[in-house]
Amino acid sequence: MARIGSTRRMLWLLGSAAVAASLLAWLPVGASAADLRQGPSVTLGQGQTINDDIYAAGGTISIDGNVNGSVIAAGGTITVSGTVSRDVMVGGGTINVTGKVGGSIRAAGGNLTISGPVEQDVVITGGTVDIASGGTIGRDLVIAGGTATVAAPVARRVTMGAGDVTLRGRVGGDVRGSVDRLRLDGAQIGGNLDYTSDNSVVLANGASVAGTTTRHTPTERGTGGVAGGFLGWLRGLIGIFALGVLLLLLLPRFSTRSIDTLRAEPWASLGIGAAILVVTPIVALLVFVVGLLLGGWWLGLLLVPLWILALAIGYVVSGFLLGRLIFARLGWGQYHDILALLGGLFALTVVGLVPLIGWLVSLAAFVAGAGAVALVISRRAQARPAAA
Numbered sequence: 001m002a003r004i005g006s007t008r009r010m011l012w013l014l015g016s017a018a019v020a021a022s023l024l025a026w027l028p029v030g031a032s033a034a035d036l037r038q039g040p041s042v043t044l045g046q047g048q049t050i051n052d053d054i055y056a057a058g059g060t061i062s063i064d065g066n067v068n069g070s071v072i073a074a075g076g077t078i079t080v081s082g083t084v085s086r087d088v089m090v091g092g093g094t095i096n097v098t099g100k101v102g103g104s105i106r107a108a109g110g111n112l113t114i115s116g117p118v119e120q121d122v123v124i125t126g127g128t129v130d131i132a133s134g135g136t137i138g139r140d141l142v143i144a145g146g147t148a149t150v151a152a153p154v155a156r157r158v159t160m161g162a163g164d165v166t167l168r169g170r171v172g173g174d175v176r177g178s179v180d181r182l183r184l185d186g187a188q189i190g191g192n193l194d195y196t197s198d199n200s201v202v203l204a205n206g207a208s209v210a211g212t213t214t215r216h217t218p219t220e221r222g223t224g225g226v227a228g229g230f231l232g233w234l235r236g237l238i239g240i241f242a243l244g245v246l247l248l249l250l251l252p253r254f255s256t257r258s259i260d261t262l263r264a265e266p267w268a269s270l271g272i273g274a275a276i277l278v279v280t281p282i283v284a285l286l287v288f289v290v291g292l293l294l295g296g297w298w299l300g301l302l303l304v305p306l307w308i309l310a311l312a313i314g315y316v317v318s319g320f321l322l323g324r325l326i327f328a329r330l331g332w333g334q335y336h337d338i339l340a341l342l343g344g345l346f347a348l349t350v351v352g353l354v355p356l357i358g359w360l361v362s363l364a365a366f367v368a369g370a371g372a373v374a375l376v377i378s379r380r381a382q383a384r385p386a387a388a
Contacts, residue, residue, distance in 0.1 A: 042075070044082065053086075057275070059268060061092075063099075070103065074275030074371075076267030078109075081116075089282070091274020091367075093267050095126075104139075106282075108274045108367075112145075114152070127360055129162075133169065146360055157191070167207075174211070178218075184209075237349045244316040244341045252337075254376065259321040262372035270364070273314060273371030280307045314369030315362075319345035321369075 035054040042058040044050060048065035056063075056073040063071055063080045070086040078090050080097045087103035095109040097116055104120040112124055115132035122137050125144040131137070133151035141154045144161040151168040158167070160177035167175070167187040174191035181199050184207035192211035195201065196218060248255050262269050280303060288300025320337070323344025327335055348365055352358040 042073075046082070057272060059271075072275070072279060074271040076271055078271075089279060091278050092271040106278060108278050110270075125363075146357070160195075233349060233353065237345060240312065240315060240319070240349075241342060241345055243312055244320065244345065245338060247313065247316055248320075248337050248341060255317070255320060255337075257376045258317045258369070258372050259324065261375050262317060262321050262368060265372070265375065266368060269371035269375060270368045271371065272374050273367035273369065276307070276310060276370050276374065277367050310370050310373065311366045313373055314371070315348070315366045316341070316345070317369035317372055318365035319348050319369075322347055322365075 035050050035052050036056075037054065038057045040059045042056045042061045044054065044063045044065040044067070046064045049068065050065065051068045053069040054063070054067055054071055054073075056071070057075060059076045061073050061075040061078045063073070063078075063082050063084070065082045067082065067084045067086075069084075071080060071084050071088045071090065073090045073092070075092045077094045078092045078096070080088055080090070080101075081099045083100045083102075085102040088097060088101050088105045088107070090097075090106075091108045093110045095107050095112045097105060097107075097114045099116045101116065101118045102120075105114065105118055105122045105124065107124045107126070109126045111128045112126040113130045113132065114122065114124075115134045117136045117138075119138040121139045121142070122131070123142040127146045129143060129145045129148040129150075131141075131148075131150045131152045135152035137152055137154045139155055140157045140159070141150065142159045143150070143165075146162065147164045148160070148162045149166045149168070150158070153169040154171045154173075157173040158171050158175045158177075160175070160179055162177075163180045164183075165177075165179045165181070166183045166185055167189075168185045170188045170190070172190045174194065175189055176192075176194045178196040180197060181202075182195055182197060183202045183204065186205040187207045189207075189209040189211070193201065193209045193213040194216075195214075196216040198218060200215060201213070284300045284303035284307065286300070287303065288297050291297030291300055320341045321344065323340035323342070326343055326347065327340055348362065352362040354361075
C-alpha cells in the first residue's frame, strides 16, 4: 500500500508539473514586470493606459484602453477595442478585436471578429471567422476554421485551411491553401491562386486573379488508404484510452475533479486551454533561443513534451466527461468509470473522422480538457498554503 501511495504521489507530481509548466509558460523571463490580471471580469477602461505587456485570464475580458506593449489573454469573451502597440495573443470562446494593433494577432477561439487595422500578420483559427472591411492586414494572413469571411485588404499573402472561405477585399500577393468551397466576391488577387478543393472557385461581382489559377483535387483514398486510416484511428484510440486508464486508476480524485470543473466552468476551461495551446510553443521557442545565449536551452525543449502531455490529458478528461453524459442520457446508472471513459473516447474519435467538424470538435476537446486540468491544479496549489 505504501508503494502504491508513493507511486500515486509521484505521478501526481509529474502530471501537475506537465500542466502547470504549460500554464505558467505564458509568462516570459521578464514577466515579473508585466501587468497580470485575473478574475470573473477583467477590464481596462477607456482613457486608461498600460505601459507594459498585460496578461489577463477570466470569464469576460475587455481591453478598451491603450496598451503600450502586448496583450496576452484567455477567457470566455474577449474584446480588444483599444490601441495595442505590439502583439495580441488571445484564446477564448468569442473574440472581438476592433482596435488598432501595432504588431501581429495570433488568436484561437469559437467565434472571431477582427475589424481594426493590424500592421503585421494575422494568424487565427476558429469555428467562425469574420475579418471585416473596416480592418486592414499589413502583411500576411494565415487562417483556419469552419467558415471564414475576409473583407479586409491583405497587403501580402493569404494561406488558408478551412471549410468555406469568402474573400471580398484586395490581396497583394498569392492565395494558397485547402478549402471545401472558395468564393471570390469582388476580391482582387494580385498574385496567383493555388488551392486544393473538390469544388471550383466561384468568381462574383467582378472578382479577378492577376496571376494564374491552379486547382488541385484532393487525392482519392483507395482500399489500402481506408484500411490504413482505420488502423491509424484504432491505434490512436488505444493509445489515448491507455493514458486515460492510468489516470483513472492512479489519480481517481484528480480525474473526477477535472471533469466536474469542465462541466461547471466550460468557458473558463476553454479560454485557459486555448492559451496553453497557443502560447506554450511560442514561449518554448523563446526560452530555447534565450537559453542558447544564457544557458538552460533544454528548458525550452522540455516544454514541448510537457505541452503535448497536457493536451493529451485534456482530451482524456473531455472524453471521460462525454462518456458520463452519454451514459446518463441512456439512463445507465451502474457502470465502471473505465467503461464511461472508453465510450466517451470512442465517440470523440469517431466524430473526429468527420471532415472539418471533426477537427474542430477534437481541438475543443484537447483545449477545454487541458484548461480544466490547469484550473484543478492551480486551485489545489492555492489551497495548500491556506490549509497550512
